Amino acid sequence: MKRVLILGGGFGGIATAHRLKQKLGNDVEVILVDRRPYFMVGFRKSWALTGESTLEAGQKPIDSLSKIGVDVRRATIEAIQPQEKSAIVDGERIQADVLVVALGAELNPSAVPGFAEHAYNVYDPNDIPRAEKALSEFKGGRLVIGIFGAPYKCPPAPLEMAMLIHDKFKKSGVEASIEVFTPQPVTLPILSQASCDAVDGRLSEIGIQTYGHHKALSVEAGEVVFEKRRIGFDLLLGVPPHRAPAVVRESGLTGESGWVEINPRTCETSFEGVCAIGDLTHVVLANKKTLPKAGLFAELMGETVAERLADVFVGKEPTAQFSGEGGCYFEVGNGEAMMIKGNFLADPAPTVELTESSKEFYDQKVKFETDRWTKWFG
Ligand SMILES: Cc1cc2nc3c(=O)[nH]c(=O)nc-3n(C[C@H](O)[C@H](O)[C@H](O)COP(=O)(O)OP(=O)(O)OC[C@H]3O[C@@H](n4cnc5c(N)ncnc54)[C@H](O)[C@@H]3O)c2cc1C
Numbered sequence: 001m002k003r004v005l006i007l008g009g010g011f012g013g014i015a016t017a018h019r020l021k022q023k024l025g026n027d028v029e030v031i032l033v034d035r036r037p038y039f040m041v042g043f044r045k046s047w048a049l050t051g052e053s054t055l056e057a058g059q060k061p062i063d064s065l066s067k068i069g070v071d072v073r074r075a076t077i078e079a080i081q082p083q084e085k086s087a088i089v090d091g092e093r094i095q096a097d098v099l100v101v102a103l104g105a106e107l108n109p110s111a112v113p114g115f116a117e118h119a120y121n122v123y124d125p126n127d128i129p130r131a132e133k134a135l136s137e138f139k140g141g142r143l144v145i146g147i148f149g150a151p152y153k154c155p156p157a158p159l160e161m162a163m164l165i166h167d168k169f170k171k172s173g174v175e176a177s178i179e180v181f182t183p184q185p186v187t188l189p190i191l192s193q194a195s196c197d198a199v200d201g202r203l204s205e206i207g208i209q210t211y212g213h214h215k216a217l218s219v220e221a222g223e224v225v226f227e228k229r230r231i232g233f234d235l236l237l238g239v240p241p242h243r244a245p246a247v248v249r250e251s252g253l254t255g256e257s258g259w260v261e262i263n264p265r266t267c268e269t270s271f272e273g274v275c276a277i278g279d280l281t282h283v284v285l286a287n288k289k290t291l292p293k294a295g296l297f298a299e300l301m302g303e304t305v306a307e308r309l310a311d312v313f314v315g316k317e318p319t320a321q322f323s324g325e326g327g328c329y330f331e332v333g334n335g336e337a338m339m340i341k342g343n344f345l346a347d348p349a350p351t352v353e354l355t356e357s358s359k360e361f362y363d364q365k366v367k368f369e370t371d372r373w374t375k376w377f378g
Contacts, residue, residue: 001029002313005096007077007087009034009062011295012102012278015302018376021068023310031071031096033089037061039376040125041369042154042295046331048128049237050164051136055125058369060377067378077103080251082271098273100305101260103248105153105279105293109240112148114219119146119238122161123153134235135165140175141234146224147182148216149241153279153293155188156330156340158239159199162208167333178208181224181231183215188354190292191340195354202332242293244280257282264291264345265321266308267301277301283324286347296326297344299372324350329365337361 004020006013009032017032038059047053063072075090086095107123109115120131122145143165145158162180169176180187180203186196187203187210200210211231216224219238223230244254253269255261259282260269267275278298283291291297300322307320327341339361342352355361 001027002097002309003029003031003095004098004100004309005085005087005094006030006032006100006102007080008102008104008278009036009065009072010039010102010104010278010298012104012298012302013100014039014062014065014376015299016100016102016277016306017065017070018068019303019306020310021070023306024313026069028310028313029071030069031073031094032062032065033073033075033077033087033094034062035074035076037063037074039372041372042157043160043329043331043365043369045122045125045128046157046161046164048125049122049132049135049161050168051132052164055128060373064377077247080247080253082251082253082269082274085271085273098275098309100302101248101253101269101274101276101280102278102298102302103245103280104298105242106245107240108149108243109238111241111243112216112218112238115148115238115240118219118221119236119240121240122158122237123239131237135168135237138174138176138235141177142232143176143178143235143237144224144231144233145178145180146216146219146236146238147180147184148238150182150184151290151293152239152242154295154328155190155292156328158182159187159203159210160331161237162203163206163333164331166206166208176234179211179231180208181211181214181216183213185212187212188340190289190344190350190352191354192352198354206333242279248280255282264324265304266318267305267322275305277305283345285344285350287349289350291324291344292328294326294328296328296368297322297324300326327352329361329368330354331362331365332357335359335362337365339364 308318324345
């Protein structure tokens with residue numbers, strides 16, 4: 001029997017394991033390794049930060065995948081050996097026929113001097129309770145949301161946080177200015193200039209200022225330092241720089257980009273029998289921009305890999321391909337959301353649009369989470 005070793009049990013890893021078992025049942029051995037015992041969608045952090053819900057309410061134990069025959073191991077991956085299709089997991093070497101690397105992106109706050117001391121890391125679930133407390137005790141003043149590196153997960157998320165915080169302050173009567181800075185030229189580079197202007201316009205209508213081309217060098221008490229200016233703050237919420245996880249960087253899987261380069265349609269790496277999916281991959285689009293790091297894409301890549309392996313294992317020619325079609329919800333407050341969606345792998349250029357905001361898109365966003373719970377955890 002073939003053995004597939006899936007490294008990482010987030011969006012991509014779970015989708016791969018689930019689809020493999022759906023297709024092949026007991027005819028395939030699937031081992032899924034993650035040090036985190038639960039699955040949680042990324043946008044839970046926005047809701048927990050603003051007190052709309054909690055992180056815990058969105059956590060589902062991944063070991064419930066054992067009900068469909070997945071061998072779930074809660075452990076740390078210490079090394080990956082792509083040539084041998086094996087990994088060292090809590091000191092034990094696990095050998096497989098195929099490796100699927102789905103370890104996500106690592107947050108790297110120490111890349112910015114002063115970040116850890118002066119900013120709240122709103123992408124780290126462990127720092128969310130502290131950030132939520134600081135936000136609910138905030139008496140007013142200058143609140144800055146800083147994007148300290150690109151690429152980062154879910155590009156609209158920091159803007160979403162700004163809008164949800166604006167809503168929260170409005171309800172509680174807190175007087176604050178909200179500013180968002182990014183090192184990128186515009187707030188959402190994947191969109192057309194017109195759509196970026198629409199997003200910035202919507203933010204500025206409610207008093208949220210955005211600054212492009214702002215690459216922070218360091219953070220000091222009450223100030224973010226840039227090459228040509230400083231921005232003062234009373235409260236700083238930060239998205240730290242991201243990078244491929246250490247165990248992936250040390251394995252030789254990463255390329256010049258610092259991420260894992262793959263065949264975007266099949267998710268194969270340059271190592272035979274090793275696929276990589278989700279946030280740790282680097283997919284260049286036809287317009288030279290890169291595929292945004294989003295849970296939906298990790299999931300679709302995982303399902304593609306599983307479909308292809310299922311065919312190969314029964315001697316069929318694999319036909320499934322990652323389509324690059326999908327999108328991400330962008331909550332704008334007042335119970336509404338927009339969507340950034342399209343065909344990101346379209347040639348000669350991605351066809352990506354920003355929709356109008358509506359209550360329907362908000363409802364779809366809520367359903368996005370519950371659908372994954374039902375599909376994967378029953
Ligand atoms: C605030 C916010 C909002 C977001 N909103 C959305 C949204 O609305 N829609 C959307 O599609 N996406 C959204 N995302 C992005 C989404 O969460 C990620 O793109 C997605 O989780 C990527 O999936 P992945 O499988 O590549 O990695 P992950 O889901 O991060 O999974 C990687 C797993 O690997 C494990 N791991 C890493 N290293 C090791 C190791 N050495 N040993 C053992 N285990 C390890 C981790 O514990 C983790 O469980 C959001 C993200 C954030 C931060």
